[in-house]
Each structure stands twice: as C-alpha cells, then as structure tokens.
Amino acid sequence: MPVKKIPETTISRLFLYLRKVTELSKLSMKRVSSAELGESLNLGAAQVRKDLGYFGQFGVSGSGYVVTELKEKLSKILSKHKTFNVAIVGTGHLGSALLAYSGFEKQGLNLVAAFDTDVNKIGKQLQGVEIESVSDMKDIIKEKKILLGIIAVPAKGAQDVADILTNAGVKCILNFAPKHLNVPEEVKVRDVDLSRELEMLSYFLGNGKKVKL
Amino acid sequence: MPVKKIPETTISRLFLYLRKVTELSKLSMKRVSSAELGESLNLGAAQVRKDLGYFGQFGVSGSGYVVTELKEKLSKILSKHKTFNVAIVGTGHLGSALLAYSGFEKQGLNLVAAFDTDVNKIGKQLQGVEIESVSDMKDIIKEKKILLGIIAVPAKGAQDVADILTNAGVKCILNFAPKHLNVPEEVKVRDVDLSRELEMLSYFLGNGKKVKL
DNA sequence: ATATTGTTGTGATTTTTTTCACAGATTTCG
DNA sequence: CGAAATCTGTGAAAAAAATCACAACAATAT
Ligand SMILES: NC(=O)c1ccc[n+]([C@@H]2O[C@H](COP(=O)([O-])OP(=O)(O)OC[C@H]3O[C@@H](n4cnc5c(N)ncnc54)[C@H](O)[C@@H]3O)[C@@H](O)[C@H]2O)c1
Ligand SMILES: NC(=O)c1ccc[n+]([C@@H]2O[C@H](COP(=O)([O-])OP(=O)(O)OC[C@H]3O[C@@H](n4cnc5c(N)ncnc54)[C@H](O)[C@@H]3O)[C@@H](O)[C@H]2O)c1
Secondary structure (H helix, E strand, O other): OOOOOOOOHHHHHHHHHHHHHHHHHHHOOOOHHHHHHOOOOOOOOHHHHHHHHHOOOOOOOOOEHHHHHHHHHHHOOOOOOEEEEEEEEEHHHHHHHHOOOOHHHHHOEEEEEEOOOOOOOOOEEOEEEEEEHHHHHHHHHHHOOEEEEEOOOOOHHHHHHHHHHHHHHOOEEEEEEOOOOOOOOOOOOOOHHHHHHHHHHHHHHHHHHHHHH | OOOOOHHHHHHHHHHHHHHHHHHHHHOEEEEEOOHHHHOOOOOOOHHHHHHHHHHOOOOOOOOOEEEHHHHHHHHHHHOOOOEEEEEEOOOOHHEEEEHOOHHHHHEEEEHHHHHHEOOOOOOEEEEEEEEEEEHHHHHHHHHHHOEEEEEOHHHHHHHHHHHHHHHOOEEEEOOOOOOOOOOOOOOOOEEEOHHHHHHHHHHHHHHOOOOOO
C-alpha cells in the first residue's frame, strides 16, 4: 500500500473540514468546492485539496465534493464511528471544567473516570463521575479499558501520573501541566500549555515585530 | 538593524528555555549548555542554539550559557518585565477555571475584568473579579486599558464577542471557541481548540499509522 | 605553552509544509 | 453538440523549519 506519510497538521485540519461539512449538511447543501471549504477557515483551496488528497480522491472535477459523502469519508478517516473511554486525572479547576463539558460525548469520547489525590475530593461525584483515588488508578484504568488520559494536575505530579497511566496501558495523553512528559515511544502525548499560549500573546503585545535587546 | 524574521515556533520554545533556566537558577546552577537545555524538552542542541541565535550571541564558546544572564535576556526578550491587563469573556466552566488560575499573575497577566451575558451571573464576584455585562464591555475595556482578551463563550457568540473586543482596542485574543475568528489584521489571535486536541488523539487510537478507507 | 576537550554561532543541507499551476474531467449554457 | 466555465488531483516550485557540520573560541589538562 502506498502509505505516504501524512502530516499531523493535515489531520488537524481534517477535523475542521468535518465540522464545516457537518454544518453544510445541516443546511442541506449538496456540494462544496475546496475553495468554499477553505474560505471560512482561511485556508487556501490548494491546501484543502492536498489534505483530502492524502486519503484518495473523493472529489468530482468540475463540481467539487458531495457534502454527505465527504462527511462520511472524513468521519471514517477520523475514527468518528468509534468511541473511547477517557480518564481525567486532577479534578481541580481545569479538570472540573473538562468533566463538565458535554461536547466530548458527542465526539465519542466518554469521560468514565476521574482521579485525584485530595482525600476531600475522593468519593465525591462530579458530573455523574465518582472521583477516585490515584492509588486505585492503575486497576480501574485496566478494568474500564481506558486508552486515553487527561492530565490536569500541577507540574510537580505530572510525570508520576504519566507513569501510572502508561503503565496501566493508556496509549494517548492530553497533558495540561507545563512540563514535558517522558513516556514510552508508542504513547502519544499532546501538550496544551495554556500559560504559554497567553505568554505568546503577551510577547506580541510587548514587542510586536521589533525586538530590542 | 538586521531583523531576520523569527519563527513563531522559536518564540514558543523560548518560554520553555526560560522556564528551564529559571529552575536551574533556583538550583544555583551556574552554566548550562545548549544540549542540557534541550535535553529534558527533547529538543536538539542545534535547535536551541539556533533559537537563541536569533537574538544575538549570549553564549560562551566552550562553556555554554551563563544561567543568570540567559534568564535575564530571555525575560527581556519575552517582555516578562511588563504587565498586561486581561479580560475574560464567558464565565462558564472554562472561564471560571482560567479566572481561578493563580499562575497568570506571576507572569504579568492580570485578569482584571470578566464578562458574561447571563443575568444570573452578572454582578456576582469570581475570584475577586466582578462579572459584568457584555453590553458594558467596550467601555470597560477602554477604561481599564485592556489589550488582551480571552474568549470562552460558545462558538455561536464568539465572533460577536471578537468584534466587540477588537472594536474596543484589544490587540490579542486567546480563543477557546471552536470557531475561526475574523479580526482586523493587526490583531493577533491564538486558538486553543480542546476538542480538536482530544480528537487528534482519538484519531491515533483509532487508526494509528494505517488508514483504510 | 601546547594539546585536548567542550561548546558556541552560523552557513549549508535536508526535511517538511505550503503554494502554485495546469492537465484532465465535469458541468453548464447557448 | 460544442464552447466556456468550473473544479479536482497532483507534480513542481517555493517557503519555512529543523538538522547537520564545522570553524572559531574558551577552558582545562599536560
Ligand atoms: N486552571 C487554569 O486556568 C490553568 C492555566 C494554565 C495552566 N494550568 C495547568 O493545568 C494544570 C491543572 O490546573 P488547575 O488549575 O486545574 O489546578 P488545581 O490546583 O485547581 O487542581 C489540581 C488538582 O490535581 C490534584 N492533584 C495534585 N497532585 C495530584 C496527583 N499527583 N495525582 C492526582 N491528582 C493530583 C489536586 O488535588 C487538585 O484537585 C496545572 O498543571 C496547571 O499548571 C491551568
Ligand atoms: N469546558 C470545556 O472543557 C471545553 C472543551 C472544549 C471546548 N470548549 C469551548 O470553550 C468555550 C467555553 O466552554 P465552557 O465549557 O466554559 O462553556 P459554558 O457553557 O460553561 O460557558 C459559557 C459561558 O459564556 C456565556 N456566554 C454565552 N454567550 C455569551 C456572549 N455572547 N457573550 C458573553 N458571554 C456569553 C454563558 O452565559 C456562559 O457563562 C466553548 O466555546 C466551548 O466549545 C470548552
């Protein structure tokens, strides 16, 4: 099979296309061109076509893409038909916010477990999920077949949590702690560094283009 | 001045170097080499040197970088000595979590205003900040000289909020809504798309490397 | 002193990603 | 039906970013 390597940026954009095309299908739009798809996301038409092109050719020369069909294919490519169990570790401000978010379920991501070290939180319910002790984490993760973990604990504890997670068989981690995690290479980590996002912006505020040293 | 264009990825990494070097300085480490700096972030030594190189030469051949000096320079480059006023729009789950986060103040980012449309929330205090009506937003932003806005409202309202913010003079926006924002070109937007981050991971879970169509 | 070792700064090279540009397919219109 | 207009798919070109590789220099050892 001619498996060209697909850029991660492409995958990332695929989700945007899927969102858009889902909207369009709700509006009963029949077809859409690469230009239209890219427009509101400001991406060039060529970019859109190249991205889609990695997965075969499902456009129609002269008339664009059939909305329902594209939606179907994208869903398949992006594993939207599957569901996964997700655990959240750290039920502080951020962890609670994530637990409360209803959008994940719609995307096939079920937050089925929450862990913390705080004895005052353990045993309590949050959005219908019981907060359990990190010391039981390994067993529960195996038991519930959880493959995806979200780390929302302070930087100090993040590596420990990551170790337990990977040890228990978790294959992907979304990490909110401002700390690089060392994990086995088959485990995929994505970092969301909110402080850094804001800092980046303050950098632009502070010295726009020019940097004087 | 020879202003080579500096990649945004470089700026982003600079914050990591600053964090690391701040840690090292607390441990009273005197010097650090590019290799050491990169190690725990898994970045190559060459990458580190190139990044730093954009801002002049502050390393010492043969012995690396002087920790305190590097820390100082990075702080300066990254505008760490300045402070900025920040407004948060949308005081739901996510907005509240951000308001509660104490780390921002330490970074010179003061969350001085919070806005919502929900009449049940307006007037209440959250972390010492009063939640105010979006209809007063423009005036308050000008009054408090707020240059940075955080959008934590549902996708539906995001563009409207962005319009008001930019209209009031905000120069940077951190956007959590899963929606591309149209803003004047001098305004800098960074998107944090949490759903997409998780979706990306589920993509990897779903079909690892191979994609069958 | 001189050799040896370690490390920076940076031009050159490679890799990755985006953009261009156009042949070929499809639809529309007169 | 044939001409004109519209699009895709993709190789080629360009741009951006990461990596390599090495001269120049500093510290240390002999
Ligand atoms: N909240 C924000 O807006 C924000 C902004 C930037 C970065 N972050 C980062 O996100 C992470 C979470 O932030 P937060 O504001 O939710 O923190 P928080 O302090 O509100 O919550 C942390 C939670 O983790 C629990 N915890 C601590 N150590 C643990 C461990 N080893 N195992 C399991 N649970 C543990 C604590 O009991 C607490 O409930 C932190 O790393 C923080 O730096 C958060
Ligand atoms: N919470 C999460 O974990 C999570 C995950 C993924 C994405 N998001 C995105 O982040 C954003 C915020 O999420 P949330 O969970 O905090 O939502 P939420 O529903 O908890 O809060 C939204 C808040 O915004 C207010 N609001 C609505 N329209 C407004 C307007 N036009 N102006 C000002 N305020 C307005 C509401 O009154 C509410 O207080 C959403 O766009 C959501 O899609 C959140």
